[in-house]
Amino acid sequence: MTFSVRTSQHDAPNPLAEAVRDARTRAAEGGPALLDLTVSNPTSAGIPYATTEILAALADPRGLLYEPEPLGLASARAIVALDWTARGTAIDASRIALTASTSEAYAVLFKVLCDPGDEILVPAPSYPLLGFLAAFESVTLKPYPLVYAGGWHVDLDALKSAIGPRTKAIIVVTPNNPTGSYLGVHELDAMLDLGLPIVSDEVFATYPLRGSGPPCGRVASVATASRGLVFALSGLSKLAGLPQMKLGWIGVSGDASLVAQAMARLELVLDAYLSVATPVQLALPTILATRSATEQAIRARTARNLEALRSAMKGAPTASVLEVEGGWYAIVRVPDVKTDEEWTLELVTRDGVHVQPGYFFDMARGAHLVVSLLTPEATFAEGITRVAARVAEEE
Ligand SMILES: Cc1ncc(COP(=O)(O)O)c(C=O)c1O
CATH class of the missing domain: 3.40.640.10 (Type I PLP-dependent aspartate aminotransferase-like (Major domain))
Known part of the structure; x- marks a missing residue:
């Protein structure tokens, strides 16, 4: 029995996915919550609808x-x-x-x-x-x-x-x-x-x-x-x-x-x-x-989170927020003393924050973290404060 080559790119568990799964299991068992800064589903992000x-x-x-x-x-x-x-x-x-x-x-x-x-x-x-x-x-x-x-x-x-x-x-x-x-x-x-x-x-x-x-x-x-x-x-x-x-x-x-x-x-x-x-x-x-209230709420949230991100990253001068014109995501360039996978693993295991590594998006050079600006604001603010602290500690 064989299957098609086209469907052979299985979603093999990668170290980050495994670390996130373990952190979620610990949280479900009463451990510290994992702050998810990768939220892309507006229907579970406290956005209003008509x-x-x-x-x-x-x-x-x-x-x-x-x-x-x-x-x-x-x-x-x-x-x-x-x-x-x-x-x-x-x-x-x-x-x-x-x-x-x-x-x-x-x-x-x-x-x-x-x-x-x-x-x-x-x-x-x-x-x-x-x-x-x-x-x-x-x-x-x-x-x-x-x-x-x-x-x-x-x-x-x-x-x-x-x-x-x-x-x-x-x-x-x-x-x-x-x-x-x-x-x-x-x-x-x-x-x-x-x-x-x-x-x-x-x-x-x-x-x-x-x-x-x-x-x-x-x-x-x-x-x-x-x-x-x-x-x-x-x-x-x-x-x-x-x-x-x-x-x-x-x-x-x-x-x-x-x-x-x-x-x-x-x-x-x-x-x-x-x-x-x-x-x-x-x-x-x-x-x-009737989408206007939804659209306005998303725009307001992404704008506020971007502002919060820029302000938090001032605490980590070796990191920088790349210029962004639209959409729901922002990229933080971090020192390439570690790969972006290493940064994201450390953030999950030591700081309880989940962000995406740049290589998921085919960012080849340097170390980058991708965060979702759609994340509810309190979680976002706490999460990026921890990211900034982690980068500052490595300086
Ligand atoms: C750039 C881009 N295109 C398309 C989609 C998927 O859209 P749809 O739900 O309509 O398939 C996404 C989802 O995140 C996206 O980021």
């Missing part, structure tokens, strides 16, 4: 009728288009395809754009799930570097030299997880010049950390492109803080003929799965219309 309205909308009796539409219900696609347009990116409903999540959107696009063995360029550092999603489609990811010099930018020369005969697309994550950097306008232009489709993960686009939108010179959405072929990904998971609703979407833009071909292929693949549930599509207008 509970009554959302639950009422999910009870729409039309949810008992099965009338599948491969690209999603016309009413739901129209509301996604309206929401995008209201945020400054005009897009027609005919260019929207609904999926069960952004992760599913990636899988669908890999099927539409790639054959087994083809390559896709991905930013490094970036989001670890991409490696799994690509492997499941027998697609190879080739990293292109994001470089930090007081702010993050794409190394466009390295991006160009990573292109080979089997390269089928470029992924961008804007703002990126975990760097928090938006794609630059000139970076998008340079990528469009390369003539490859662009898949842009914009799940954190509505969470700027400086002002009310992307910083000057940064892209709000690639869906504004009128040439090439671009796919902008978003969904309820971050936009409305509701990952359990399982609704994401792809907005397709660029050259009209390429867009038409892409929509036909998306329809073909999505028709085979029909994975988007009807009740959430019917509830979508209410979910989007």
